[in-house]
Amino acid sequence: MNEKIEIIIRPLAFILLATILCGIIFEIAGFSAILMFNSILDGAFLGSRSLEKSLRWALPLFITAVGVGISFRCGFFNIGAQGQFYMGSVCAVYVTEYMSGVNAVIVIPLGMIAGMTGGALWSLWPGYLKIRYGVDEVITTLMSNFIAGLILVYVTSGPLKDQSGSGQQASTKILPSELRISDASGVSLTIILITIGVGITGWLLVNRTSFGTLSSLAGRNPTMLKYQGGKIWQLGLASFIISGMLAGLSGSIELFGPSGRVVSGFLPTHGFTAILVALVASYAVIGTAFSALFFGGLFSAALFLPIFTGLPTSAIDLFNAIIALLITARITLGTNFLRNRWSHPHD
Amino acid sequence: MTEVRKDIPAISCRDVSVSFGEVSALSDISIDLPLGGIHAVVGQNGAGKTTFARVVAGIVKPDSGSLLINGKKIVLGNVASSRSTGIELVHQSFALPPSFTVAEALEYGSGGGVGFFKKGDLNNRWRRHLEALEMDIDPRHLIQDLPIELQQAVEIARALSSNANILILDEPTAVLSPSGIAGLFKRLRRLRDTGVTIVLVLHKIREIWEIADSITVLRKGKLIDGPMELGRTKPESLTPMIMGAKDFKENISRISDENSDNKVLDQKSISTLPKNKKHALEIDGVSTETTDHEVSLENMSIKVYQDEIVGLADVEGNGQVTLLRVLAGLSDISKGKIKICGQEATHLNLSKRRLLGLRIIPFDRNMEGLSLTSELWENWVASELAVTPLIRWINPMKIKERCKISMSEWDVAYNSPEQKASDLSGGNCQKLILSRELNDEAGMIVAAQPTRGLDIGATNFVWTTLENARSRGCGVLLLSSDLDELFKISDRILVMLSGSIIRELNPPYDLEKAGRAMVGESG
Numbered sequence: 001m002n003e004k005i006e007i008i009i010r011p012l013a014f015i016l017l018a019t020i021l022c023g024i025i026f027e028i029a030g031f032s033a034i035l036m037f038n039s040i041l042d043g044a045f046l047g048s049r050s051l052e053k054s055l056r057w058a059l060p061l062f063i064t065a066v067g068v069g070i071s072f073r074c075g076f077f078n079i080g081a082q083g084q085f086y087m088g089s090v091c092a093v094y095v096t097e098y099m100s101g102v103n104a105v106i107v108i109p110l111g112m113i114a115g116m117t118g119g120a121l122w123s124l125w126p127g128y129l130k131i132r133y134g135v136d137e138v139i140t141t142l143m144s145n146f147i148a149g150l151i152l153v154y155v156t157s158g159p160l161k162d163q164s165g166s167g168q169q170a171s172t173k174i175l176p177s178e179l180r181i182s183d184a185s186g187v188s189l190t191i192i193l194i195t196i197g198v199g200i201t202g203w204l205l206v207n208r209t210s211f212g213t214l215s216s217l218a219g220r221n222p223t224m225l226k227y228q229g230g231k232i233w234q235l236g237l238a239s240f241i242i243s244g245m246l247a248g249l250s251g252s253i254e255l256f257g258p259s260g261r262v263v264s265g266f267l268p269t270h271g272f273t274a275i276l277v278a279l280v281a282s283y284a285v286i287g288t289a290f291s292a293l294f295f296g297g298l299f300s301a302a303l304f305l306p307i308f309t310g311l312p313t314s315a316i317d318l319f320n321a322i323i324a325l326l327i328t329a330r331i332t333l334g335t336n337f338l339r340n341r342w343s344h345p346h347d
Numbered sequence: 348m349t350e351v352r353k354d355i356p357a358i359s360c361r362d363v364s365v366s367f368g369e370v371s372a373l374s375d376i377s378i379d380l381p382l383g384g385i386h387a388v389v390g391q392n393g394a395g396k397t398t399f400a401r402v403v404a405g406i407v408k409p410d411s412g413s414l415l416i417n418g419k420k421i422v423l424g425n426v427a428s429s430r431s432t433g434i435e436l437v438h439q440s441f442a443l444p445p446s447f448t449v450a451e452a453l454e455y456g457s458g459g460g461v462g463f464f465k466k467g468d469l470n471n472r473w474r475r476h477l478e479a480l481e482m483d484i485d486p487r488h489l490i491q492d493l494p495i496e497l498q499q500a501v502e503i504a505r506a507l508s509s510n511a512n513i514l515i516l517d518e519p520t521a522v523l524s525p526s527g528i529a530g531l532f533k534r535l536r537r538l539r540d541t542g543v544t545i546v547l548v549l550h551k552i553r554e555i556w557e558i559a560d561s562i563t564v565l566r567k568g569k570l571i572d573g574p575m576e577l578g579r580t581k582p583e584s585l586t587p588m589i590m591g592a593k594d595f596k597e598n599i600s601r602i603s604d605e606n607s608d609n610k611v612l613d614q615k616s617i618s619t620l621p622k623n624k625k626h627a628l629e630i631d632g633v634s635t636e637t638t639d640h641e642v643s644l645e646n647m648s649i650k651v652y653q654d655e656i657v658g659l660a661d662v663e664g665n666g667q668v669t670l671l672r673v674l675a676g677l678s679d680i681s682k683g684k685i686k687i688c689g690q691e692a693t694h695l696n697l698s699k700r701r702l703l704g705l706r707i708i709p710f711d712r713n714m715e716g717l718s719l720t721s722e723l724w725e726n727w728v729a730s731e732l733a734v735t736p737l738i739r740w741i742n743p744m745k746i747k748e749r750c751k752i753s754m755s756e757w758d759v760a761y762n763s764p765e766q767k768a769s770d771l772s773g774g775n776c777q778k779l780i781l782s783r784e785l786n787d788e789a790g791m792i793v794a795a796q797p798t799r800g801l802d803i804g805a806t807n808f809v810w811t812t813l814e815n816a817r818s819r820g821c822g823v824l825l826l827s828s829d830l831d832e833l834f835k836i837s838d839r840i841l842v843m844l845s846g847s848i849i850r851e852l853n854p855p856y857d858l859e860k861a862g863r864a865m866v867g868e869s870g
Contacts, residue, residue: 210732210739213725221718224726227675227709229698230733238737 011280011291018322025318026311036309043304044297056186056258058296059195060250060267064274065292066202067246069283073206074239075219080126080141081247082271083148084119088248089255090148090155091118093172093262096179096255097160104178112252119248120241122148127240131233149265156264171263179256186258194253198246203285205242215239247271273299276320279327295320355418357382357513357544358403363412365398365568372398373409373568380563380574382417385535385545387559388573390589391774391802395568396548400515403546404436405429416513435506437499437516443490449473449501450486457508480504481537496527500534507538514538515546520554521800525828532558550589550802552582553831564588589803624652625689627704627791627822633683635669635846642666644673644846647683651791651822656813658825658837660861666846667826668710671795675707676700688790698734704790708780708797710826712773716780719769723761724750726768727783757782758808774805781812792816795826810836830861 023033044054064081071078092115099107126140157170164173182188206212217225218235225232250270255262277295281287302316356379365373373395380386390396401407403414408424415421422428443452450473454464473486482500490498499519506514516535520528535545535558549555555562562580563573571588628651637643644666651657661667672678674685676697685693687703695703709715717726724743727750732741747764754761759778761771771779777797785792794813798806813823814836827833833840833856840852842864850864 205738207743208740210735210741211737213728213741213743214732214737217718217721217725217729220720221714223715224718225729225733226677226697227707227715228730228733229676229696229701230729231696231698231737234737 008287010282011287014280014323014326015294017326018319021322022315022319026315031309031311036305036311036315039305039308040298040301043301043308050297050300052185052187053300054293054297056296057299058292059186059191060253060270061274061277061296061299062195062289062292063198063253064247064250064271065277065281065288066198066285067243068271068274069278069281069285069288070202070206070215070246071239071243072278073219073283074215074235075222076127076130076236076239077138078123078126078141078240078243079138079275080123080144080148080271081243081274082268083141083145084122084244084247085251085254085267085271086145086148086152087122088115088119088251089262090152090251091115091248092252092255093155093160096175097172107179108181108256111256112249115248115252115255116245117248119246119251120244122248123240123244124237127237130240131236145271152262153264156262160262162261169263169265172261174261175256180260181253182257184258184260188257191253191257194249198249199285199289202246206283206285211235211238247274273320276324276327280323355382356380356415357417358546359415359418360403361413361415363399363402363409363414365395365402365407365409371568373402373565376412376565376568376570378563378570378573380544380546380561383539383542383544384560385539385547385558386561386563386574387547387549387555388563388565389549389555389585390565390571391550391804394565394589394802396550396565397517398568399565400436400517400546400548403429403513404434404515406436430509433510433512435509435511435514437502437506437514437519443498443502443505445489445491447490448486449477449484449488449490449493452490452501453486453505453508456502456505476508477504480507480534482534494527496523496530499523499527499531503534507543511543513544513546515548517548518550518800519547520549520551525830528554552585552589552803555585556582624654626686627651627653627655627688628793628824629684629686630674631684631686633673633680633685635673635678636681642669642846644669644680647846647848649824649841649848651824653688653790653820653822654817655838656817656823656825656836658827658833658840659843660830660833660840660852660864661826661828661843665843667795667828667843669846670843671707671710671793671826674700674705674793675709701730701734704788706784706789706792708777708784708792708794710795710799712776712780717768717776720767722765723754723768723771723779724764726779727753727764730783753782754779774801774808777801777805777809781809785812785816789816789821791822791824793824793826796828797825798827798829798832806832834861 019037023037026033026036043050045051064085068078068081092111095111095114096107099110122144123141126135126137126144129135129140130137153170156172160172162171162173181190214225214230215235215238218230218232222232254267259266273295277291278288280294281291298316298319302313305311305313305315358378358380361377363373363376364371376395376399378399388396388399398407402409402423403416405421405424405426405428412423413420414423416429416432416434419432421432443456447455448470450466450469453473453476454469470486477484477486480503482504484493484497484500484504490501493501503514503516519531523531532554535547539545539560547559549559556577559577561574561576562585563575564571564585566589628649630647630649633644633647635644642665647666647670649657649659659667659670669678673680676695680693683693684691687700687705690703692700692703692705697705713719718729724747728746732739750764754764757778759771759775759782761775768776768779792813797809797813801809810832813825817823825833825837839854840856840861841848842850842852842861852861852864
């Protein structure tokens with residue numbers, strides 16, 4: 001049947017199936033599944049100000065996930081978004097450090113550009129190794145996350161350590177309020193506008209440029225594109241750079257926005273969740289918006305779970321893990337199953 | 348083998364209909380195929396041959412109808428049910444795991460493979476099985492190291508490892524060289540003589556005549572006639588049945604000479620090439636480094652004039668693939684020069700060579716020619732986008748409109764520019780590739796096996812297209828292992844052996860002489 005409808009229904013089917021499977025596991029573990037889902041729904045979308053709290057996580061997830069989607073679409077499984085996110089925040093914080101006292105109108109955009117550059121460079125070296133020497137990008141980008149994590153530890157506990165801090169977690173100094181683009185809620189007009197800007201740019205890039213069409217072809221059949229004179233290496237490097245840029249932008253927004261500083265090991269699952277967000281949306285930009293909202297909601301609900309249900313926050317990890325499993329299974333089973341059902345309505 | 352009775356048909360289907368979405372693949376087919384013998388099911392691409400084979404094998408569930416195997420009614424659309432009655436299908440493309448040894452693949456493919464086993468026992472058991480089928484294959488070899496005809500033989504051996512008494516082969520000759528086809532037919536005849544009923548999905552008339560005992564003709568999902576005993580029909584009457592009267596008139600001249608017994612096909616008088624013509628392609632003393640997986644080229648020189656079709660005859664595995672990769676800029680050359688339309692192109696990448704006018708129709712249209720999971724318009728516009736800057740605005744709506752116009756000019760049967768390329772039949776896939784490659788800027792066309800697996804109608808279409816390109820002033824290099832095809836449209840034929848050109852043949856062509864040249868004998 002219609003591909004476009006399939007793109008919408010498929011993620012919904014995943015989420016529904018994951019909910020059912022989770023419910024069964026919760027019940028077996030002795031928790032009320034109904035109560036559990038009620039509080040997730042409340043915590044994520046229905047409760048007072050819960051939508052705003054969900055957006056706090058959904059907005060950066062969307063930005064990073066658009067980049068991840070562009071890279072995956074091109075056939076490069078860049079799973080280094082977490083590290084690129086960290087490098088983005090580190091580069092941005094150095095800009096604020098060296099330009100302290102300069103007008104915020106200059107510092108904030110420069111910081112974001114630095115963040116994007118940092119993310120892009122951090123994505124570029126695994127990309128180069130992949131394209132020049134054929135090194136598996138899954139391994140290099142995964143490893144690059146750990147290196148970036150350690151660089152973050154170094155920066156926050158070394159050169160830029162906030163000496164006045166309580167010392168619980170190493171971090172940089174909190175930014176002065178004029179350098180902040182949102183308060184701790186993480187939702188402000190600036191951040192929403194940036195996110196919309198990323199969404200529109202990403203959509204145009206995917207749907208209205210030669211890069212979008214060629215990268216989709218490269219992801220589906222690079223051999224065919226080679227016989228058309230296509231330069232896979234250009235597409236690959238570009239998609240690595242773009243995904244790194246967007247993850248880095250997320251990192252700098254986190255600094256100027258909700259966190260207000262760079263903390264050792266902050267948002268440790270951001271990049272990985274962004275991969276799930278992109279996969280559930282099948283790399284479509286509009287779908288990514290909804291999927292980011294869903295995962296943002298889950299994340300925000302997770303913080304309330306222990307209060308209302310006695311379940312640990314990691315219950316949400318179970319949810320994420322089941323969705324990841326379903327996505328993996330889909331590649332061989334799900335699509336064929338759905339497609340056959342739809343193309344043979346008489347069965 | 349299960350018990351069988353002579354008077355009951357091996358396969359008997361009644362009023363079987365299959366539709367995929369809105370397309371009807373089979374409508375009310377009723378066929379009785381008698382026990383024993385080799386039964387050819389023939390028709391053009393999209394006639395429903397493969398669907399018929401899949402219905403019998405239980406892979407496709409028909410919308411209506413019933414199916415009796417050896418007189419027993421079977422559950423429709425159930426592979427296990429079809430197999431339990433002794434039916435085995437040998438697929439168009441093989442599904443053997445390439446990294447397995449022959450013995451492992453056979454064990455795994457015949458439903459074993461769980462639990463412990465001794466390698467020696469496994470090899471011995473399957474060696475006996477292969478010997479019983481008179482197949483000279485070492486069970487310890489890896490599947491990926493076998494030439495394609497032996498892979499197919501293993502697939503047949505796999506199918507026969509159970510108590511199969513009905514063997515269905517879907518286009519088994521499409522992937523084989525002429526000698527491979529001869530080997531396959533010998534094998535099939537031997538199987539027939541042991542009592543196996545064989546159903547062959549085929550479309551080359553010459554092959555049908557060589558092997559089949561009965562013929563069943565399908566056209567556009569309908570049964571036209573059959574099964575007819577071979578003695579009761581003639582090639583001349585078969586072709587109109589396959590093609591339909593309208594197509595037949597258009598193509599009659601070609602078909603009649605295709606089926607003539609005259610081995611010397613001298614339709615073309617020796618072409619009088621004006622020698623002041625420019626070269627479309629000059630390959631001058633090109634060699635490549637020896638690698639493990641490619642035959643290297645040795646000091647190869649080929650010149651193709653504008654408005655000339657040069658055939659390159661080659662039993663597969665003598666360097667065709669390397670030559671194509673060299674021309675596509677995908678393999679490096681160690682010495683020699685390449686010029687395209689008079690311009691130096693030795694060190695240019697493919698997108699630059701395309702701008703000089705080079706067009707390539709690759710060997711494997713499904714893997715190298717198209718991205719099957721991508722939309723039709725994306726496949727169509729790929730070459731245009733690939734040679735432009737990386738990020739450039741495009742308007743998909745306008746591209747789709749242009750794609751639609753081109754699809755109708757090239758007579759591609761399709762539903763929408765947004766459908767997946769995998770929805771197209773083989774012939775339409777090739778037309779899509781032609782429509783993309785053969786635009787006005789094309790100056791030199793390299794066509795590799797452009798009609799492999801295509802039916803008569805689509806084959807003629809491709810030939811006419813290449814001839815039209817020639818008359819427009821294009822050079823054409825036709826890489827083929829099908830001598831009929833080479834004789835039909837080439838102005839001259841170069842014979843390639845082990846990476847070198849060893850002979851040039853000029854019309855009138857002599858089949859025997861060419862055949863001898865292709866295996867390296869003089870004369």
